[in-house]
Structures are given as C-alpha cells and as structure tokens.
Amino acid sequence: MQDILDILRDYGLLLAVGQFPDGPIGGLALTLILAVTGLTVSFPLSVLIGVGRTSHHPAIAWTCTAFVTLVRALPLLMLIFWAYFVVPLIIGRTVSALTTVICALVVYETAYLAEVVRAAILALPKGQTEASRSLGLSASQTLRDVILPQALFNAIPSILNQFISLVKNTSVAYIISVSELTYSAYQINAQLMTKPLQVYLILAAIYFIICFSLSRLVRLVEKRIDASRKAPVAAGSAA
C-alpha cells in the first residue's frame, strides 16, 4: 500500500497529464483526448455509414456494409499497424504516432458506431417512414426530420457505451509509443523495475474508476430517456 502511495506521489502527475506543461500532454489527459476526439470525429462518419447501410441504392449499401464488415473483422491493433507502417508508404511521408492512433481509432469506432446508428434506424416503426413519405416528404427529408432525430436520441445510451469501450481501446496506442495512460504506466514500470504489481494495479484502478463512472452515467441517461418516453418533453426540435 505504501508503495502505491509512493508511486502516486512521485508519478501521479505523469500519469495524469504526462510532461505537460513542460512537454507534450500525456497520461490520462491524453487518453481522454484520444477518446473524445475519436468519438467526435467518428460520430458524423458513422451516421453517414449507418444510414448508407440502410440505403436502397445497392452500390451505397454494399460499400458501407463492406467497410463495416471488414473493420469489425480486424483487431484494433492491426489497424494501428496498418496506419503506422502502410499509410506512410502510400502517402510518401511520415505521419506522427498521435495522428496515426487517432485515424485508427476513428476508423475502428466508425464501424461500430455505424452499427449502432443502423440498429436504431431499423428499430423505428415502419409507419414513421410511411407517414412521412405519404405526406410528400422525400427520402432525405424523411431521414433528416423524422428518422434521425428519433433514432439518434434513442441511440444515446449505446453511443455512450461505445465511448466507454473507446476509452479502454485507446490503450493500444502504447504500442507505437503514444504517451497515453498505459504508455505512461509502462514507462514508470520500466524506471522502477521492481514494482510491476503496484504500477499496473494503479493503472487498472484508473481505467476502472473512469469506465465505471461512465457506465453509471449511461444508466442515468437511460432512465431519463425512459422517463421522457412516458412523459415526453422536447426530445429534439426538428421542423
């Protein structure tokens, strides 16, 4: 126990923010930055691809399905290797490890979120589309005003769950030396040499606390959404 407190005292700041403000930001802060950036960038892309998968246009549906199927069949680590070693070959110049990780996370996350979006769209009653189209709204107007506002609202808990797994997945960035939380712990362990149990216990505890709190938040949001279904307030304000 004393060991753990000592490690926290000596390296707590490194675990929290890396070298910041004297050097690059890292540690938990970078982990959260990676996860938030990953979610923010992949969300609009996943809406496009999730919608694309439900398209009646065979070429669009096929392309989106192929993307999702391919990415979901690959380990995230594989995507990072590809982005790290292959992308520079293709574009002819090196890319920073950080950019590489963000790209890989976005591609990975987009595939999973697209499935969330697609499931939420398919879960809506067919009558919603029929009513909208019967009024003369086009397919894209129906999507924008009727389908997506409901589907994305209903998908909020799943999107947050996806964010939790994204937080955990950022840990693979350590493999190409991006100094996020896991990499920081790895470095500390290398310096101390004799305290792996304590160091990785701290690491596990941090991930647990963050992900556990987030999952409680999801529960809360789910309850709010259920309540709003029974007594709906302004759940979106299209039209």
Next chain:
Amino acid sequence: MIVFDKVEKWYGSFHALKDVCETVAAGEVVVVCGPSGSGKSTLIRTVNRLEPIQGGRIAIDGRDIHGPSIDVNELRSHIGFVFQQFNLFPHLSVARNVMLAPMRVHRMPEKAAREAALALLDKVGLAHKADEFPPRLSGGQQQRVAIARALAMKPPVMLFDEPTSALDPELVGEVLTVMKQLAAEGMTMVCVTHEMGFAREVADRVIFMDAGAVLERAKPEDFFLRPQHPRATKFVSDIRHA
C-alpha cells in the same frame, strides 16, 4: 377521379390484388370492407404508391400514377393518408406534426404554417393540444391530429386505412365525427372501415373484397341488408354479431 383498371398486385408469389376494376368519382365517399387479409390495405396503399403494382393501371385525374414520369413525392402530397396506427411523429409537438409537410414540401414559412396548423387543429377540436406531444394524447385525439396532418397539404382526396380499428370503443365516435364532417364538405374519400353506421350515413358506395378480389359493390343500405355474394352475406352477419 381515381380509376383502377385491371390492377394486379403480387407479394412475391402471393396474389394480393386480382383484376381490380373500380372508379371513384370526385366527391364520392367509398367504403371498402372485407375480412382481414382480403387486400383492403393493399388496395388503398397502391393509390399513393406505398405499394407498387405488377399489372393494370391506376389513374388519378387521367394520370397513370404508377407510370415512369410521375414524381412520387408530388403525387403523395396531393393524397391524404390516415393509418390505423396513427403514425404521428412522437418527437414533434402536435402543431409541428401538422406543420412539417407544408414547411418541407411547400416551403411554407413557419409562421404561416403554424397558423394553418392551428386552424386545422381547431377543425378537429384539438387546438388546445397544439403544443402537447403526441404520446400524451388519447388514441382518438392522436387520430384526429393525424387527420389534420394529412389535411394540411390540402389534398383533394383522402384515404383511410381502418382509422378507428386501433381505438377503444368510446373513442371511435370522435374520429368518425371528423370524417363525417369531411364527407359533408365534399371531400373525395376512400375508407377501409367496418363501421357500419358510418358507411350507412355517409358512404355513397360499399366495396366488398375477399381474397384480393372485389366481389361486390352496392349502396350501403343494400349491402348491409341484402348482401348478394355468399361470402359478403357471411361477412355482414359476422360483423353484426361481433
């Protein structure tokens, strides 16, 4: 106004509409009835192209609506459709449900759309619910909003697919009242319904369908008192004792 000419509809290998020939004149109120699964919904859904047809022709005011040159959104904007399950948009207020199509399809400014919506809601007796959300309304109120929503596009014809079948018995009357009022104003209406009272009071004609074919067409009082076809006889006696 609406002409069905030898209409054939297949769901895969299932023959859902068989050689349907029918004419609905402007201002006419036609009630379609028949046992469950006989093709009533399918028939009216072919009129706004919610279902494609595989043979024959449906013309509205002389235009072949399943023809290649038809803009389906434009077509649908001139045909009001009321569903058994109401299908209101639960994320939009009652007024916004009614305003959506005029604003999107006719590019009507929001203020004018709201005024028109309030007038229509008043007509169906629900102006005071304008800013409520649909899930908080009773079934009868939801269906009246759905009728107002369809009317917002000022369609010359309204199609109703069992508009009162999902309602508790005590809520049926308020919806039928609105429909009768529409009929009295001269709206062309095709109503799939088993409401005998409604049919006898406002329908010009009853069409009886079974197994995808129109077996009988008659004046309402004749149909309900003296059905000709044996299956129509059985159907009328069934709904009388239901």
